[in-house]
Amino acid sequence: MQICSVCRTTSPDDRFFCPKCNADLREFSENAQALQRMLANDRIKLINIAVADDACPACREIAGTYPKDQVPILPVPGCSHENGCFCRYQPVLDVLYP
Numbered sequence: 001m002q003i004c005s006v007c008r009t010t011s012p013d014d015r016f017f018c019p020k021c022n023a024d025l026r027e028f029s030e031n032a033q034a035l036q037r038m039l040a041n042d043r044i045k046l047i048n049i050a051v052a053d054d055a056c057p058a059c060r061e062i063a064g065t066y067p068k069d070q071v072p073i074l075p076v077p078g079c080s081h082e083n084g085c086f087c088r089y090q091p092v093l094d095v096l097y098p
């Protein structure tokens with residue numbers, strides 16, 4: 001499931017454009033926007049992919065913490081959950097690793 005950051009409309013993982021406002025979800029989904037903010041923040045050194053409790057095997061596989069240049073793109077390709085991928089980016093702040 002993708003959420004449009006412009007109009008909050010949800011759409012399936014395989015859509016590239018918001019069905020309501022036509023925003024490009026590869027750039028304007030909430031996950032894509034969150035990732036862009038994290039990549040732009042120098043205090044964030046690592047990015048964690050958090051998966052839902054009932055995540056599918058493909059998402060569990062991808063769960064973990066990544067350097068900024070190796071962060072997988074969400075939604076997870078091949079996600080088999082009936083409602084789509086619920087993975088989220090979470091920032092790992094520098095202060096946690098002094």
Ligand SMILES: [Zn+2]
Pocket residue numbers: 004005006007008009018019020021022023
């Ligand atoms: Zn939209």
Ligand SMILES: [Zn+2]
Pocket residue numbers: 055056057058059060076078079080081084085086
């Ligand atoms: Zn999944």
